[in-house]
Amino acid sequence: MITTVTLNPSIDREYFIDEHKPMKDQYIYDNENLKVYPGGKGLIAAINLKNLGYSDVQNIGFIGGKQGLFFEKMVQDFQVTTNYVYTSQEMRNNIKIIAQNPPSNTLYNDYTYSVSERSVKELKKRFKRSIRESDLVMIAGSIPSGVSFDIYNELVEICNELDKDVYLKASGEALNRALKAEPKFVVPYFKHTHKILDVKVEELDDYIKMGRELQKKGAQYVIMPFHTNRLLFDNDDTIYMLSPREYCIRNLLGAGDAYNAAFFDFIYQNGFDFIEANRYAAAAALDIAEHKTVFLHNREEIEKNVDNIIIEEMEV
Amino acid sequence: MAIVKNYMMRSLNSVSYEDTVEDAIVYMHKTEMPILPVVDEENHFIGTIYSKNILKNIIPEQYGFINSQRILYDRNQAAENLSDIKYRKVEEYMVTKTDTVLERDNMDKIADIMLNNKESYLFVTNDEGYLRGYISRGDLLYYLLCTEGECDY
Numbered sequence: 001m002i003t004t005v006t007l008n009p010s011i012d013r014e015y016f017i018d019e020h021k022p023m024k025d026q027y028i029y030d031n032e033n034l035k036v037y038p039g040g041k042g043l044i045a046a047i048n049l050k051n052l053g054y055s056d057v058q059n060i061g062f063i064g065g066k067q068g069l070f071f072e073k074m075v076q077d078f079q080v081t082t083n084y085v086y087t088s089q090e091m092r093n094n095i096k097i098i099a100q101n102p103p104s105n106t107l108y109n110d111y112t113y114s115v116s117e118r119s120v121k122e123l124k125k126r127f128k129r130s131i132r133e134s135d136l137v138m139i140a141g142s143i144p145s146g147v148s149f150d151i152y153n154e155l156v157e158i159c160n161e162l163d164k165d166v167y168l169k170a171s172g173e174a175l176n177r178a179l180k181a182e183p184k185f186v187v188p189y190f191k192h193t194h195k196i197l198d199v200k201v202e203e204l205d206d207y208i209k210m211g212r213e214l215q216k217k218g219a220q221y222v223i224m225p226f227h228t229n230r231l232l233f234d235n236d237d238t239i240y241m242l243s244p245r246e247y248c249i250r251n252l253l254g255a256g257d258a259y260n261a262a263f264f265d266f267i268y269q270n271g272f273d274f275i276e277a278n279r280y281a282a283a284a285a286l287d288i289a290e291h292k293t294v295f296l297h298n299r300e301e302i303e304k305n306v307d308n309i310i311i312e313e314m315e316v
Numbered sequence: 317m318a319i320v321k322n323y324m325m326r327s328l329n330s331v332s333y334e335d336t337v338e339d340a341i342v343y344m345h346k347t348e349m350p351i352l353p354v355v356d357e358e359n360h361f362i363g364t365i366y367s368k369n370i371l372k373n374i375i376p377e378q379y380g381f382i383n384s385q386r387i388l389y390d391r392n393q394a395a396e397n398l399s400d401i402k403y404r405k406v407e408e409y410m411v412t413k414t415d416t417v418l419e420r421d422n423m424d425k426i427a428d429i430m431l432n433n434k435e436s437y438l439f440v441t442n443d444e445g446y447l448r449g450y451i452s453r454g455d456l457l458y459y460l461l462c463t464e465g466e467c468d469y
Contacts, residue, residue, distance in 0.1 A: 001446075056448075058328060069348065076326060081449065083328035086346035122339070130328060132358045133446060 001081075001133035002049055002264065005155065006061040007123075008113065008144045009040030010092045011071055020099035020106060037294075038074045039094060041141035041169060044254060047078045048261035048284075048296040054268075058083050060127055062115050062144060065090035083130050085123045087115045092144075114145040128158050136267065138260060139183075140169035149173040156181035169260060179218035186219035187260070196224075207231055208239060208316055221274055223263075225256075232278050232311070239314045242278055244286050246308055254294035259285040262302055275311055282309045320426065321419040323459050324440050326449040330355045333362060333407040337398075340365050340406050353439045353447055354410045360445045363410040370409060374398045416441050419448055423459050430456060 016033040017026050028034050046059045058081035063071050067090050072082050092110035099106075131137055137159050143151055152174045159166045160181060168178055169187040176197055179186070188196050188210075195201065196210040197217070204226070211222045211233045222233035228249070232240040262284030266277040283305035284296055296302065330353045331340050340352060350367040374397035401409075415429050416439050429438060430453060440448045461467070 056442075068346075072327065079326065081326040081328060086329075086343070088346075125332065126328075129332065129355065129357050129359045 001056040001058055002046070002054055002136070002138075002268075003131050003134040004042040004046040004049075004057070004059050004138040004140065005127070006040035006042035006059055006141050007147065007151065008092070008142045009038060009043055009061055009063060009071065010094045010110065011067060011074075012037055012039035012094045012096070014096045014098060016098050016100075018099065019101050020097050020104050036074075038071055038078075041257060041260075042138055043075065043080070044257035044294065045138060045140065045261040045264070046080045048258055049264060050079050051296055052261070052265050052299060056081060056133075058130065060084070060123070060130060062087050062113075062119060062123060063091050064088065064113060064115070067091050067093070083126065085119050085126060087119045089114055111142075111145070115147060117146070120147055120151070124154060124158070127155055128162070131159065131162060131164055134164060136165045136167060136264060138167045138169070138264065140167075140260065142171070143174050149177050152178035153181045156183045159183075167260065167263065169256075176217075179214065182218040182220065184220045185223065185263075186214055186221070187223045187225075188214065189225065189256070208314075211239070223278060230278065230282065231314075232274065234274055239316055240275065240278075240311050241314050242282055242309060242311045244282060244305075244308055245310055247286055247290060249289045251289055251292050251294075253288075255285040255288045257294075258288040258296050261296060265299070265302075279306060279309045279311055318423040318459060318463070319419070320417050320421045320423060320440055320451055323423060323455045324419070324449045324451040325455070328359070328447055328449070329353075330359075330447060331365065331406050332357065333405065333410065335406045336403050337370060337406065337409060338402040340409075341367075341370065341402070349437075351437050353450070354406055355447050359447055361416055361439055361441045361447045363412040364414040364439065365406055365410045369411065370398075370401075373401060373409065414439070417451065418443065423456070426451060426456050427460075 014035040015028060043059045046057045049057045060083045063084040064087040068086050071091060072084060075082050092113040094110055095108040097106040139152060139155055152168060152170055156166050156178055166183040167185040168183040169189060170178060171189045175188060190196055197213055199210055201207050201210055207224055207226050211224045211231055214222045215233055220235045224231040230242040232242055259281045263277050263281040266280040284302040286305045287301045329347050331343060333354050343352060344350060344367055352365050353361055354363040354365055356362050374394045415433060417426060419440055419442055426438060436453050437450050439450050442448050
């Protein structure tokens, strides 16, 4: 069983229209122009892993209200095993309006979801008993209101107690506090704040400094997004720059999730090799970025990109 | 071959034997499931908790016998009885002798079990006894519908 955790999932709705204008009513008649799917870091990675052929992949998290029932059914359609704590409040919905003339992309991001202390307690219990079959656990994404910033720290501690490795993709205070529990792999994300450990990052040196800082504070390996590249901080203090070559980006939605899923896939298929797992993961992300698709479909698509991923040791 | 894995609901919604009756009721309400699987601390399936069993324990008259004149009295009595047991453990009210099926079992087996013991849901485990989900009468009927023709409803 592969476990991924998504504490703040959403129902994502995309509306494709001709022109996005205030006071102009829109009528959508074609199914192609309205897409509804389950969203959330960790969950998309779970769907990718399922598509790559893993028989048992579970997604753990909170879902809420009657929309939670709908959400769970949607996830089931992808054959992912659902393991959700139902909350009283309705879960969140993200709405994206994609217009053609002029091209625009407007996102209404819903952060109103809140969960109770009782639900948090239930989630921790459920998490502890549900990860027994997993060697590596992916925890990813934001946390809903009502959940303490200590949550990731607590989940990583549970993994440590049960001797499970953790791949953590997090940001802000939840990430800062999780480091104390020394997660094996840390992928910070910071597109909303451009801050890591509360420090603004702009230049390459800032990223290197904060990557090292994440390691000092507990991360064993750090995988740091740096524009379209990644900085890889190995546990022997070596730093590598990973870059794709000869690429044409057409889509960024789902590339990060493909990266995370493929990183797991490499380890499950070949055993742990930090550099090669990242090369393969980047090849998967490149596949998504170059196509108008959110999900990985098979390994062949990933493998054909592997030679286009360059990883070089940095002199710092 | 039609196997359970292709028709089941892959859901690990469950309660632990150490959870309270209150936890189970809240969860039944939120998930709209009258029956929940009970698992141990490692997520092995160990039994089932039925809403009707909880009701049997709190309704003063024999289950199913509430006449209209006594309904208010009975409701108050039932609520009072429930508050007496709501903090008791699920293990006290669960049924351990419930049939399970394996993911790799043939769907034809499901019909036999469901007809023989009147279960509306059967919980699915893997070979090691870990909970994997459930399959309902509706899933069984849908399977039967699909065996007779195209399945595009």
